[in-house]
Amino acid sequence: MRIPVVYSQLMVADSGNSASPSASKPALVAQALRTSNYPVDFHDPEPVTVEEIQRVHDPRFVRAVLEGREDNGFGNRSAEVARSLPYTSGSLLTAAKLALGPKRPAVVASLSAGFHHATFSEAADFCTFNGFMIAAADLIAHSRVERLAIIDADYHYGNGTDDILTATGLSANVFHYSFGRDFTSESQALAYLEKMKNLEVDLARFNPQLIIYSAGVDAHVEDPLGGMLTTEQLGARDELMFQIAKRLGVPVVFNLAGGYQRDPDGGISKVVKLHLNTFSAALRVHDSVA
Ligand SMILES: [Zn+2]
Secondary structure (H helix, E strand, O other), rough: OEEEEEOHHHHOOOOOOOOOOOOOOOHHHHHHHHHHOOOOEEEOOOOOOOOHHHHHOOOOHEEEEEEEEOOOOOOOOOOHHHHHHHHHHHHHHHHHHHOOOOOOOOEEEOOOOOOOOOOOOOOHHHHHHHHHHHHHHHHOOOOOOOOEEEOOOOOOOOOHHHHHHHHHHOOOOEEEEEHHHOOOOOHHHHHHHHHHHHHHHHHHHHHHOOOOOOOOOEEEEEOOOOEEEEEHHEEEEEEEEHHHHHHHOOOOEEOOOOOOOOOOOOOOOOHHHHHHHHHHEEEEHOOEEE
């Protein structure tokens, strides 16, 4: 299997915030995929329009952020970040369109992060606009899907996604489960994996036509803002998700989401490596050898 990957330099902006590497992370993951010869094909993201963003966010808030009159999720008003936002959310939507397109790839990756804390009218915690919900609302509005699932395995609770589901009334069309709501302690690693297994029943019942999977690696036990899973358990988590989707015959779009470990020199090679493990898990599930 080859994995389509939606990424371009236009998604990358200097956030001016050293606490979150998320703005430069997509470029480093793309580079690592290339140098490690992963079987991936790169696709450019199509930027989302202001109208598409406003489908799930307060129109006033959207304009204010894009025009630099209100803080983005990094707590600043950077024009560079504002320019990148349509591409970051666009990456997720483009990936979803590829997954639902004529080639029907089983897994598509979006090298994006920073969506799930963005509520209907506020940016927060490195998240400005909610790319999951922008994509979901667009796919539903254009009847590309009737039902989709958002499985959020980032360590933190995707409060923004729930807020927008309530604000837009899309709860009937979107199954949302965020591990961060229920799993917050190191002692819960095995229960976490058990929960992932059990999601198969819920997903089979809901019968989504697409699964959006937030494969945050801040669920790693060594993450400064996380987490409880070892590297092997993170791999098992991703494998379970891809296996469930394969059994149900539903394509998966996954994105990078959180991951905050730093190397001694300040780099993020550990985080990049953990993100590559998600690609490896997809390949293990879909290929006999990987
Ligand atoms: Zn997180």
